[in-house]
Amino acid sequence: MREHKVAISVQNLVKFFDGRKVLDGISLEVYQGETFVIMGGSGCGKSTLLRHMTGAMKPESGKIFFGDKDLTTLNSDETEAVKRRFGMCFQSAALLDYLNVEENVSLPLREHTTLDPKIIRILVKMKLNLVGLSGFENLMPSMLSGGMKKRVGLARAISMDPEAVFYDEPTAGLDPIVCAVVDKLILDLNKKLLLTSVVVTHNMESVFRIADRVAMLHKGRVLQIGTPEEIKNSQDPIVQQFINGRLEGPINFAENIDDVNFAGEG
Amino acid sequence: MIKFLESIGTNILSWIKITQGFLSLVGQTFYWIFFGFRKKRPLKQEPILDQMVFMGARSIIIVFFVTFFTGIVLAMQSAQQLSKLGGTIYVASLVSISICRELGPVLTALVIAGRIGAAITAEIGSMQVNEQIEALDTMAINPVRFLVVPKVVALFFMLPCLTVIGDLSGMLGGYIIGVNNLGINSHLYIQTAFEYLTLKDIYTGLSKSLVFALIIAFVGCYQGLNTRGGAVGVGRATTISVVTSFILIIVADCFVTGIYYFTNL
Incomplete structure (x- = not known):
């Protein structure tokens, strides 16, 4: 693993929300080509961490x-250049609802490249084929089921052939079978496109x-990082x-009530 | 006492923050409009034209109705007063001047603030609460350039056009009353209506509508981008957007009129 x-690489990340420490010195490393899972209870800071990794939020201190x-430390142009190197798959898919599937998937290509529209069409077909949605080009997002939206979101995330893809709760709100489908898709894409996830x-x-390695977050700190096996056999009572x-x-219930409140703010 | 001062302090701070955010949005928008080509992001025609159709062409009917009936009311009200002085014929110029200078631009702007300002906020606001704005940002697509710029540019060009339509339909309302009820000869009415109407009256009104367009578009976009808290948040932001636009339109109207009044431009 170590080679x-x-x-x-996230180093000593600290973030405050309204005076509350949401991320409390988080450090972790994601290796090239692996699927790295960040898990933890509601309000533990895992979504906040992800938003820092995608550059959507700036930390109080620490490096990414x-x-x-x-x-x-990058300026806005440099940040933009880095952002083009990864894709993000949102919890709610976050498709633009006035654009159809094809326009949604092709949006980054149309915005960032000067490719011919015909080539973009072909690329979009390829990406949709990868997520198993060939022939859905002309549907509007409102006509799609939750699982299909997620897959379109995924097709959009990989449309620029990124080096890494971030997934925010890819299986939330899906039935167990669709969950399995999405999980398999994540694994497949990793293999086919050599992605870091x-x-x-x-x-x-x-x-x-899906995990190659797992990080367990609790109260803004990394509790443990390890392979799924190591996590399963963890001695830590919280894990x-x-x-x-x-x-x-x-973890007692009263604590969770607190956490729910500030998960809403995050 | 300390609590009172504290609440004043936090209020002032939040106002400063809002003003800052608003001005930064305005600054960014103008940057992308005028200097976007430097980053190889020149204005794109297609989204602007789409917005123009939505904002302009589809608002004609509602603008027509509001100003047309206002013209009718204005003619009826002023006819009553002017007839006492024996100057019924001046209804024509009174209607045309007050519509072109004041009522046309302001009423059109208020109608558009209600129709387009609300639509802008609701659209961008629901994109905000559904992570779509964040998604644009992670795709390295600047939301201001992508969403705000086309709306501002489109409304800046469409509101004056709508105002011209509003002016004409207001005068048409006055004409109908003047000719049908007051018994003024059609030719005479038109002549009187334009006799006292100077070019200044028209550009005063149109310059106002340019200011109003910026107010509606920027307030709408700002409220949309700062929407928080789900569907309730979208509703709240839309209300605030329309109310703020209304107030700012009236205040700006007063200022612009003041500028023309005091400086003899």
């Missing part, structure tokens, strides 16, 4: 390296299906409570 090249570029989720089944979904344990 892997580091694709994304994407390759050799530090996202926290960072997945934020709290769906345990999906964690153990054990979380992966087994037990009511009793170190």
Whole structure:
């Protein structure tokens, strides 16, 4: 494992929301070509961490390296250049609802390249084929089911042939079978396109299906990083409570009520 | 007492923050309009034309109705007063001047603030709460360039056009009353209507509508981009957007009129 090249490196990340420390010195490394899962309870800061990794938020202190570029110190043009090197798959898919499937998937290509429209059409067909949605080009997002929207979102995320893809809760709100489909898709794409994937989720089944390595976050800190096996056999009571979904344990309910509040703000 | 001062302080701070955010949006928008080509991002025609159709062409009917009936009301009200002085014929010039200088631009702007300002905020606001703005940002597509610029440019060109339509339909309303009810000869009415109408009256009105267009578009976009909190948030932002536009339009109207009044431009 150790000889892997580091694709994304987060160093000592600290972030405050209204005086509350949401990220409390997070450090982790994502290797090239692996599927790295970030898991943790609601409000543990995992979505916030992801937003920092995509450059959507700026931390109070700490560094985020994407390759050799530090996202926290770049100016807007340089940030834009880095952003083109990765794709992001949103929890709600975040398709633009006045554009049809084809226009949504081709949007980054139309905005960032000078390719001929015919070539863009072919590229879009390829990407849609990869996510199993050939022939859906002319539908509007409102006509699609949740799982299909996610797959279109994924096709859009890979439309610029990125080096890495970030997934925010890719299986949230989907039925178990569609969850499995999306998980398989993530694995397939990784293999076919040699992607580095960072997945934020709290769906345990999906964690153990797709992860090469897992980071467990709790209260803005990294509790443990390891392979799924290591996490499964973890001695940490919090990790054990979380992966087994037990009511009793170190994480008590009152604490979670607090966390829910500030998850809403994040 | 300290609590009172504290609340004043936080209020002022939040106002400063809003003004800052608003001005930064305005600055960014003008940057992309005039210097976008430097970053190889010149203005794109297609989204601007789309917006023009939506904002301009589809608003003609509602603008026509509002100003047409205002013209009718204005003619009826002024006829009553002017007939006492024996100057019914001056209804024509009174209607045309007050419509062109004041009522045409302001009413059109208020109608468009209600129709287009609300639509802009609701559209961008729901994109904001559905992560679509963030998605644009992660795709390295600047939301201001992509969403705000076409709307501002389109409305800047369409509101004066709509104002001209509003002016004409207002005068048409006055004409119908003048000719049918007041018994003024059609030819005489038209002649009187344009006799006292100077070029200045028209460009005063049109210059106002340019200012109003910027107000509606920027307030709408700013409120949309700063929407928080789901569907309720979108509703709230839309309300604030329309109310703010209304107030700013009236205030700006007063200022622009003042400029013309005091400086003899």
